[in-house]
Amino acid sequence: MPEPSTTPEPGLLDGVKGFAVTFGTMFRKPVTEQYPREKVPTAPRFHGRHQLNRHPDGLEKCIGCELCAWACPADAIYVEGADNTEEERFSPGERYGRVYQINYLRCILCGLCIEACPTRALTMTNEYELADTTRESLIYDKEDLLGPMLPGMVEAPHPMAEGTDEQSYYSGRVARATDAQIRYVAERAAESAGSGAPGAEPATTGATAATGQVSS
Template structure:
């Protein structure tokens, strides 16, 4: 019956209206759940997923980071801190003049936007598929350079060591260096041996 003011009233519920509600409930009881059983069952991420950063190396083991700090300038969250230093003939960590002596990413601030990746001129910084960055200690979420460096692959030698014979820094950037040379391997072995030998102070102190 129309309302005296002209509006229509809703129809009265029928005897089967409650049964329809139960029908929806029973219909969903036998459907397969879509819940992901994380972390026991992990679904692979997309190949282009933006996860934890990685500092890459050249095929011979020298670091790609040149300490230019462009990634820190591009970061909108001020999450990256870089200190560059000069390479020397005794200690060379990257091709060219400079390398990243200190490299930190604060994952308490990082928003994983990827702008730092676009700013890097040498492709030293990329993003992996790792997304498990939770921790119970705030200090552990400030990643240091040693936490971000990529793994040592076959053909690489841990820096510092000289550049490959006859190669300049531009040869590295153009991908002409494919692996560590005998001179680089011998240099790294001699340096590791020298560092493992006790110094005069250690001998006098009985260490």
């Protein structure tokens, strides 16, 4: 014969306990998020939209190595590297990211691309509002991802700071744009304007405050 069950039969009191949570919340004020009228700050380490960072003088940190694209599990990143030249230098060293795209229709914001980046060129911001009306607008290009021009920066391309190499940049010894870099950008802008190139404007963004030199 099967042994009798030792589990007690549910009583009336057990059923009342089950409704205790329901009755307890009936008289509380409901908590409603007033988004998007009221936006709550995100956690400091929240993984949001990506950003391509610059060195303090304005040169780009991305070296076009494509490691972020290889690390992406969703195949959301596309990178094309190219060689720097003395006439057109966008980053320290030999290579830079000529094409950089992130498809936010695929991106799962996992952050693996950040861990793969050897130069800390790619980081993630707290921006989370990535919805849009078309699929094409959710494919961000390099121009959409580059960080803002801060005081002490001049827009690339321009040479590296005098007497430095790429290791000087990677070790943080370049503080901001030098006078020679500012003159180089201004001269190129003047040449473009004099040649009548379409859309040519003086590319001196951020150069007003760029009076420092290479830090020791």
